Amino acid sequence: MAGSMVYRTRAGSATGANTVLLMSAMEKIQSRLDNNSFNWVAGLHGRPDWYCWHHQRNPRFPDTRAQLFLPWHRAYLHQLELTLQDSEENAALTYWDWTRDDEIPESHSRQNVDSKPNPLYRYRMRLAATAMQSAVNRYTVRRSGMDNFVRLPTRDEVVRLLEEQDWSRFSDALQGLHDDVHVWVGGDMGNPAFAGFDPVFYAHHCMIDRVWFLWQQRHGNGNIPPSLLDMKMEPFALTVRDVMDVQSLGYEYAATATPLPV
């Protein structure tokens, strides 16, 4: 259905209908190298474009603190989903519910599916050399669970987090859980420069976005500072206000969404 809303469902099996569609779209955009490619979108986060907003953290000066972590990544996921939909109209991202799955889901951890390389398992980064940095041409790597100091967030932690009413404290705490998962996956996911090139990055960030979505169901937009709402989120043509309602971006979250044959 052209232009219809999509459901981002829970990542799991490598052969579910939604995952097969996502894999098909991902394979297509990974085979390109123009500005409709995975390589281009992935490069917006860290190398080479460095737009990510993880670290705008300045807790002692709230007035100058640009807490764009959640909205910027919502816009970023939207950008990738639109790019995927250029290749497969109803493709939707999936989320890795790390409170239920204590390993990377099969859809993103199986090296091959139907005897073909799984485009959600890894990606060959292709970055040109710059005056400061050498070229990169290699597959992404993970070292899941190697850092035994960190564990994946639990359901109880998320349930407690959803009770938080203050936007700023909620955003900080969710960012904390986010950091845990990046460190737990390790490898390129543990480095902001390359994390966006690992396809599991998007399943992880969909879960972060979903927790924010669930929080919005309970608390609306909370006490998000009005000054934040009109901030533009480069490089996207979106302000924070533009991403507050996920339906206006064409998606929602569901545990499953199974089309019936008619």
Add this chain to the structure above:
Amino acid sequence: MIIEKHVLGPIPLPGNENFDVAELEFYGINHFRPSYSTRVFLNDKKVSKAVCDTDRASYAGGFSIFGHATCAGDVGHCCVPSTQRRFDTRPSHPLTKAFKRIDITQALMRVIDEGSEELIVTVLASCEDEEFEGKNLLDLQGVQLVTHDYCTSASY
């Protein structure tokens, strides 16, 4: 894997034991570091690189830093301005020091119940990147213990 040990304190425990929530705030964290994770223990002299399980009674929580690792730019690229100029409306520098908050309510209650009068915080920081050995992984400006009284029945 490298593990660093930092002992912070002692500080006096809060006089009013009737708090609802106790938090440790770590501020001014330098994240121009490889990604790392931490474990935080309260009043436990036995904690070490080898003795740091999360099932120890003294374990209070932890946090991770999604570290920026290495500089990707030219001279001055990774220098965070100490002040924001009047007409500079750009958001803060990406390497603006980080902030983390962990809930230590249960762990602190236990310390108080044990009759302690002061608090010593031990932070172990762990990192995969062994090249960072001895380079002070956990680099921060301060830590503070904050308690909140939300006027629930427990506090009146």
